[in-house]
Structures are given as C-alpha cells and as structure tokens.
Amino acid sequence: MRYIFKFPDIGEGLEEGTIVEWHVEKGQSVKMGDNLVTMETDKVVTGIPSPRDGVIAAKFGKVGEIIHVGSALVEIDIAGVEGDAAVEEARKPESEKSFVEAVEEEGAGVVGTLEIAGNSMVLSASREGVNSEKAASSKERKVLATPVARAVAKGMAIDINSVKGTGPGGRVTKEDILNFTKEGSNAKPISSGSEEFSKQSAPQKRVEIEQLSQIRKTIAKNMLQSKHNAAHMTVFEEVEISELERIRGKYKEIMQKEGVKLTYLAFIVKATAMALKKFKALNSEMDTEGGNIIYKRYYNIGIAADTEKGLVVPVIRDADKLSVKEIAKEIIVLSEKARDGKLTLEDMKDGTFTITSYGSIGGLFAVPVINYPQAGILGVGRINKKPVVKDDSIVVGLVLPLSLSVDHRIADGGETARFINAIMGYLSDPVSLLMD
Amino acid sequence: MFQVIDNDGKVINKRWMPQISDTRLLKIYKDMLFARVADLQIVSYQRQGRIFTYPPNYGQEAIAAAAGALIQDNDWMVPAFREMGTMLAKGVTLKELFLYFMGYEDGSKFENAKFTLPISVPIASQLLHAAGIGYAVKYNNEDKVIYAFVGDGGTSEGDFHEAVNFAGVWKVPVIFIIQNNQYGISTPTKMQTASDSLAIKAVAYGVKGIQVDGNDLFAMYKAIEESVKVCRNGEGPVLIEAVTYRKGAHTTSDDPTKYRTKEEEQEWDERDPMKRLKSYIIANKLWSEKEEEKIIPQFKEEVDRQFIEAENYGPYPKEDIFKYLYAEMPDDLHDQERQYDRFLQWKATKIK
Numbered sequence: 045m046r047y048i049f050k051f052p053d054i055g056e057g058l059e060e061g062t063i064v065e066w067h068v069e070k071g072q073s074v075k076m077g078d079n080l081v082t083m084e085t086d087k088v089v090t091g092i093p094s095p096r097d098g099v100i101a102a103k104f105g106k107v108g109e110i111i112h113v114g115s116a117l118v119e120i121d122i123a124g125v126e127g128d129a130a131v132e133e134a135r136k137p138e139s140e141k142s143f144v145e146a147v148e149e150e151g152a153g154v155v156g157t158l159e160i161a162g163n164s165m166v167l168s169a170s171r172e173g174v175n176s177e178k179a180a181s182s183k184e185r186k187v188l189a190t191p192v193a194r195a196v197a198k199g200m201a202i203d204i205n206s207v208k209g210t211g212p213g214g215r216v217t218k219e220d221i222l223n224f225t226k227e228g229s230n231a232k233p234i235s236s237g238s239e240e241f242s243k244q245s246a247p248q249k250r251v252e253i254e255q256l257s258q259i260r261k262t263i264a265k266n267m268l269q270s271k272h273n274a275a276h277m278t279v280f281e282e283v284e285i286s287e288l289e290r291i292r293g294k295y296k297e298i299m300q301k302e303g304v305k306l307t308y309l310a311f312i313v314k315a316t317a318m319a320l321k322k323f324k325a326l327n328s329e330m331d332t333e334g335g336n337i338i339y340k341r342y343y344n345i346g347i348a349a350d351t352e353k354g355l356v357v358p359v360i361r362d363a364d365k366l367s368v369k370e371i372a373k374e375i376i377v378l379s380e381k382a383r384d385g386k387l388t389l390e391d392m393k394d395g396t397f398t399i400t401s402y403g404s405i406g407g408l409f410a411v412p413v414i415n416y417p418q419a420g421i422l423g424v425g426r427i428n429k430k431p432v433v434k435d436d437s438i439v440v441g442l443v444l445p446l447s448l449s450v451d452h453r454i455a456d457g458g459e460t461a462r463f464i465n466a467i468m469g470y471l472s473d474p475v476s477l478l479m480d
Numbered sequence: 481m482f483q484v485i486d487n488d489g490k491v492i493n494k495r496w497m498p499q500i501s502d503t504r505l506l507k508i509y510k511d512m513l514f515a516r517v518a519d520l521q522i523v524s525y526q527r528q529g530r531i532f533t534y535p536p537n538y539g540q541e542a543i544a545a546a547a548g549a550l551i552q553d554n555d556w557m558v559p560a561f562r563e564m565g566t567m568l569a570k571g572v573t574l575k576e577l578f579l580y581f582m583g584y585e586d587g588s589k590f591e592n593a594k595f596t597l598p599i600s601v602p603i604a605s606q607l608l609h610a611a612g613i614g615y616a617v618k619y620n621n622e623d624k625v626i627y628a629f630v631g632d633g634g635t636s637e638g639d640f641h642e643a644v645n646f647a648g649v650w651k652v653p654v655i656f657i658i659q660n661n662q663y664g665i666s667t668p669t670k671m672q673t674a675s676d677s678l679a680i681k682a683v684a685y686g687v688k689g690i691q692v693d694g695n696d697l698f699a700m701y702k703a704i705e706e707s708v709k710v711c712r713n714g715e716g717p718v719l720i721e722a723v724t725y726r727k728g729a730h731t732t733s734d735d736p737t738k739y740r741t742k743e744e745e746q747e748w749d750e751r752d753p754m755k756r757l758k759s760y761i762i763a764n765k766l767w768s769e770k771e772e773e774k775i776i777p778q779f780k781e782e783v784d785r786q787f788i789e790a791e792n793y794g795p796y797p798k799e800d801i802f803k804y805l806y807a808e809m810p811d812d813l814h815d816q817e818r819q820y821d822r823f824l825q826w827k828a829t830k831i832k
Binding site: 049050051052053054076077089090091092093095213214215 | 524526528529530533729737784822
C-alpha cells in the first residue's frame with residue numbers, strides 16, 4: 045500500500061518549510077528513522093526521518109521549494125500493510141485538515157471564548173460552593189457574541205439581544221447580524237428618542253464591509269514591519285529648480301517626438317542614484333541577526349505608484365547606469381504596467397532605495413514610511429512658484445519640496461543631510477549630473 | 481570543581497571514589513545507554529511528526545543516572561523536564577513519558593513510580609513544591625529525601641530564590657540539583673548570573689553547596705551520596721551545581737547552531753559522560769564494544785515497542801481536560817466544560 049507522509053509541524057505552530065536537500069531517490073528502500081530530506085523552517089534546519097519502512101514511491105517538491113505543513117512530502121510503498129487500514133491511514137490527516145480549515149473560516153469559536161473573559165474585564169471571583177445550576181442559568185441570559193459581531197451590530201445600530209445566534213453555544217456571529225438585516229425581520233434600531241437619528245442610522249448605510257485584498261494585506265504587513273523595525277527620522281528641504289525646468293523644457297519637445305515623456309521624476313531618480321553612490325549608508329540594509337550592515341553596490345530605485353488597487357513599488361534597475369532619457373522610458377513602461385495591474389514580482393523586487401512622488405497629486409511635505417529593509421525613502425512634493433532670494437533680491441522661484449525619511453539606526457543625521465544636499469545640488473544645477 | 485575521573489576515565493581522586501559494586505556499576509552504565517538510545521529515538525519520532533515538542537537529555541545522562549542510582553522508592557522525585565534517567569529509575573515507564581509528550585493527561589499518571597511529581601515545564605516552579613514537600617516530610621518526621629531538579633536558567637527565577645531560602649531556613653531535606661548545561665535555551669551562563677558559579681549561591685542562603693563535574697558519573701554519585709547523609713541527619717538542604725553540556729537542542733523547536741560554535745561542541749565531546757564511564761568500565765574489563773554493539777539494537781527495539789504502544793493509546797476523553805486540577809471540580813470548571821460541550825456541538829455542524 046501507499047503511505048503518504050505529510051510534512052509534520054516539527055516546531056510549535058510552523059506553517060511551512062523549504063526543501064534544502066533530498067537524501068532519497070524514487071525507488072529507494074528506506075527504514076523507519078532513515079533521513080529522507082533536509083528541511084529549513086523558521087526554527088531549525090533539520091533532517092526529516094521516515095516514519096515507516098518501505099520503498100519511496102514518489103517525492104514531492106524540488107530543492108528550494110516551500111512545502112506547507114500537512115502537504116505531502118513523500119509517498120512510501122509499505123510492504124505488508126494492505127487494504128482498508130492502509131487507505132484509512134493515508135486519508136486520516138486529510139479529514140483533520142479540512143476540519144481545521146472549516147474552523148479557521150469561521151473563527152468565531154475561538155474569538156467568542158476569549159470574549160467572555162474580556163467582557164467582564166476582570167477574572168470572575170471563585171464561585172466554589174455556589175449552587176451550580178443557579179450559576180449556569182445566570183450565564184445563559186447573557187448574549188454571547190464575538191467582538192466583530194458586536195462591532196457590526198453597533199455600527200448598524202441593531203440591538204444584538206434581538207438577534208438569534210447560530211454560532212457555538214448560541215453565539216451571535218457577524219453572519220447572523222448581516223442575515224438579520226437582510227431579512228429585515230424585526231429589525232428595531234436602538235431607540236434613541238430621536239427620529240432623525242433613527243433615519244440616519246438605517247441599516248446597511250453606516251458601514252460597508254470588504255474583505256482585505258492580498259495587496260492590502262501585503263501593504264499593511266510591510267508598513268507595520270517598517271514602523272516596528274526601523275527608527276524613522278525625516279528631514280525636509282526645498283530646492284529651487286528653475287534651471288532644471290529650463291533644461292527639461294528644452295528637451296521635452298525633442299523627446300516627445302520619440303514618444304518619451306521627460307518628467308521631473310526622471311531627473312530626480314538619476315540625481316538620487318548618483319547621490320547614493322556617494323553616501324553608501326543610504327543604499328544599505330541592517331542585518332541585525334548577523335550583526336552586519338549590507339552595503340549594496342547596485343542602485344535599484346523603487347518608484348511608489350498609486351493604483352486603483354493600492355500602493356505598488358516597481359523598481360528601476362541600475363538607475364546609476366541609465367541616462368535620464370532611459371530612466372524616463374523605464375518610468376513610462378513601469379507606470380503603464382502598474383496601471384494595468386501587470387507588474388510581476390520580478391518588476392518589484394530587489395529595490396535598494398525608494399522614491400515616492402506624491403506632489404503630482406498633492407502635498408508639499410510628508411513623512412514617508414521606509415520601504416523596509418531599505419535605509420531611506422525620498423518624498424517628492426508639489427512644485428510651486430514661490431518668492432525666493434537670489435543675489436539679495438526677491439525673485440519668483442520654482443521650488444521643489446523634498447522629504448527624506450531614513451532609518452536612523454543606519455544613517456546618522458550628518459550623513460542624511462549630506463545626502464540630501466547632494467541630491468539638491470544635482471537638481472539645482474542639472475549639468476552637474478554629467479560631471480560626476 | 482569536584483571531579484573523580486578525568487576525560488579518559490582514569491581515576492584522579494581516589495579519596496572520593498564511591499564504593500559501587502561491579503554489577504551495580506554495569507547496571508548504571510546500561511541505564512545511561514538506554515536513556516541515550518531512547519533520547520535519540522524520540523528526537524527522530526518528533527521529526528517524523530509522531531510526537532510533540534521534546535527536550536533532549538543528550539550529553540547530560542550522568543546526572544540523572546547518578547540520582548537514579550541513589551534515589552529510594554520512598555524518596556521524592558521532583559523533576560524539571562530533562563531527567564529521564566531518574567524518572568526511569570523511579571519506575572516511570574518510557575511509554576508514560578511518551579504519553580506525556582503526546583499530550584495525554586495520563587502521561588503524568590505513573591503506575592509504578594511512587595512519590596514522583598509530574599514533569600514541570602514552567603521554569604523553577606517545581607522547586608517550591610520540593611521545598612514544601614521537604615517541610616511536610618520534616619514536620620511528619622519521615623525519613624525521606626527530596627530530589628529536586630532545575631536548569632541553569634531556572635536559577636534566575638524568583639521561585640529558585642524562594643525555594644532555596646525557605647529550605648535553608650527550615651533545614652528541610654531537599655537536594656537541589658542544578659543541571660548547568662551552559663545555556664538557558666540560548667542564553668549562556670555568563671549572561672545568566674554575575675556570580676562566579678551557581679554553586680556559590682548556596683553561601684548566601686546559608687546552605688551547603690558544591691560544584692560538581694556533571695559529566696563525571698562517580699563525582700555526581702559521591703556528591704549526591706554525601707548530600708543524602710546531610711539530609712538524613714537533619715542538617716538541611718544541599719545545593720549541587722552539576723556542570724554539564726546539552727549536546728542536543730534545548731527542545732526540538734530550537735536550533736543550537738545559531739548560538740554555539742562547532743569548536744565548543746567538540747571541546748565538550750571530549751568530556752562526554754558516556755565516553756568517560758565507558759572508558760573506565762572497559763579498562764576494568766567490565767564491558768566491551770562488542771557487548772555494546774549487541775545491546776543497542778535490543779534497546780532500540782524496546783524503545784520502539786513502548787512508543788508504538790503509546791501511539792495506539794487511543795483518543796483521550798474530553799473530561800481529561802477538566803477533571804485533574806481539583807479533587808472535586810469547582811463550578812467554574814463545570815461551566816467551562818458546558819461551554820466546551822456547546823462549542824463541540826457547534827463544531828460538529830461545521831464539518832462536512
């Protein structure tokens with residue numbers, strides 16, 4: 045018979061592991077305890093021994109592939125075990141798995157249980173010796189509900205006591221609330237004494253519930269990770285760019301004929317890449333586990349793009365080696381892909397520094413969140429005409445506001461200021477881009 | 481540090497060489513070997529997904545074996561979780577230990593081992609129980625000694641202080657055995673305490689203390705033997721720091737390569753307790769490599785046999801979760817059980 049050996053949870057609450065090396069081949073016989081494969085998990089790198097004697101009938105996954113806990117790792121032909129027992133053995137983990145999934149989807153049981161403790165805020169006093177039935181019946185009167193359900197009910201102004209719960213032990217779940225409003229049955233808004241309020245709080249309109257998209261989940265995770273791990277520090281500057289405007293104006297039309305839209309951003313990307321070459325701390329990341337700082341000798345500039353689905357950051361590779369025109373072309377290609385939702389993982393990985401250019405939409409200064417584990421992010425604000433002092437007289441200047449956030453663990457204040465000075469130098473005197 | 485044999489198993493401290501008959505010594509060695517074989521097998525079972533998290537004993541066997549050789553049926557065993565040798569000597573079966581690590585309540589119910597507390601995973605809390613038991617033993621004028629175990633990490637817990645202090649004040653018959661295996665998970669002993677050693681803490685508590693080479697079976701045996709005399713004479717507790725090295729991981733969820741060097745591990749391989757005792761018994765013609773080769777497969781088979789018995793133990797009843805904390809279940813727990821029942825009923829409707 046075939047025994048399917050599924051990757052077990054060898055840590056405490058592991059979800060997956062990566063195959064490091066196979067130690068068996070298809071057709072090879074193994075004894076219980078023989079090493080099958082080396083797996084790397086969050087906790088350890090370890091050999092996984094065979095749980096049975098037999099012959100390897102199939103292996104699942106190549107070196108480098110991720111195997112989820114509960115997924116098949118190998119199939120072993122076991123001599124001597126036949127028939128129903130065998131089938132049952134192979135099947136068993138499957139049914140367990142589907143059960144876990146069912147519970148996860150609902151999630152109500154676990155949350156609901158916690159809620160009981162949370163509701164009274166303090167641990168209940170010992171009721172040892174109190175009449176048991178009485179104690180139980182008093183508990184029955186309380187409406188059990190998950191915090192989510194309570195929040196939804198409150199948001200929809202539904203009296204949760206009038207909803208019949210279908211969760212464990214009669215708990216009111218989120219679905220119960222939603223169904224309740226759909227049925228529109230005895231839906232009684234919480235009486236407020238004000239008809240006006242009742243109207244306003246008519247069901248359905250107060251909240252709209254949308255499941256988190258994968259992209260939103262990723263954004264949330266990355267933002268939080270950055271805020272938790274990096275020591276954010278932001279510096280604001282203004283740079284006068286009349287000269288840049290003049291040059292851009294001159295070449296814009298020439299390039300337009302070639303179908304290239306020459307933007308300020310292209311110059312900013314170039315200036316940033318050039319400045320990064322001078323100040324390596326800003327193009328590095330901190331490896332706290334290894335106790336190292338990793339300086340990158342390649343300059344891949346991420347461009348934060350605003351799309352309908354959310355923030356994405358495609359990357360312009362080796363920006364230091366590209367001309368402003370090439371960068372401008374690259375920006376067009378990437379922004380079209382971003383708009384059409386066609387960016388691949390390849391387009392977005394390996395950035396070493398990020399630029400977020402919100403000024404075209406609005407905003408002078410911002411405190412951008414670092415694209416962790418990068419060391420810095422440059423925010424580009426709205427260009428505006430402003431009085432500036434030139435040769436001791438006030439003239440109309442074209443001012444570009446910059447906001448540079450850095451990871452203060454890596455970049456000191458002096459280094460940060462020198463870095464932004466370098467960028468400003470390139471932008472106020474664009475010809476210098478050709479000099480370095 | 482108190483030592484009797486060197487790394488090659490040669491006696492370097494004749495004066496304190498304990499008197500152990502050849503047959504008895506051979507039994508101690510075989511028990512150690514059995515524990516080591518079982519320990520390695522269990523780690524393999526864990527990697528096969530057949531048992532939950534397990535803390536290996538690998539490299540520390542001499543300490544538990546020495547205590548196991550001396551502990552009497554009526555003495556109290558208060559374990560932490562890395563004392564397989566003493567547990568087996570007390571009469572706990574491997575199968576019972578397997579059940580424990582498989583999550584069964586019955587894994588704490590030892591059919592044959594008297595006066596043995598369940599395994600204690602919370603760090604150092606068991607020492608308070610040991611001190612309390614010691615107080616009761618003394619109060620009732622019983623002739624019993626309490627063997628209490630803790631790791632080096634556990635000495636940083638408040639419970640350690642309370643227990644040793646209390647035991648010292650009341651002169652209760654407890655032998656506190658600290659298995660200093662150099663790391664509290666990944667924290668090295670140097671970062672665990674500013675004291676020169678763990679044994680020296682005995683001075684502050686006004687109790688007897690000794691630092692012993694925990695990889696030297698004879699030294700451990702002698703130190704415990706003398707401690708038992710101290711306890712039986714009513715001269716109060718003894719604190720033993722057994723210096724050893726955990727050759728395995730802290731538990732199966734730990735990867736020691738992240739915080740130890742190969743060089744360090746090799747250095748401690750030289751001091752391996754099994755290697756040292758084996759050199760001694762082979763030099764004294766009590767044992768041979770051939771005999772060892774013959775016996776290991778038998779041990780493996782026995783370990784497998786008990787493991788498969790545990791694997792086929794069947795599901796445990798729901799009541800197990802609730803009924804063992806109190807002799808009589810209080811109403812709060814009854815309530816929780818009812819709620820759990822309702823949860824299970826609800827869950828049943830969700831599984832297709």
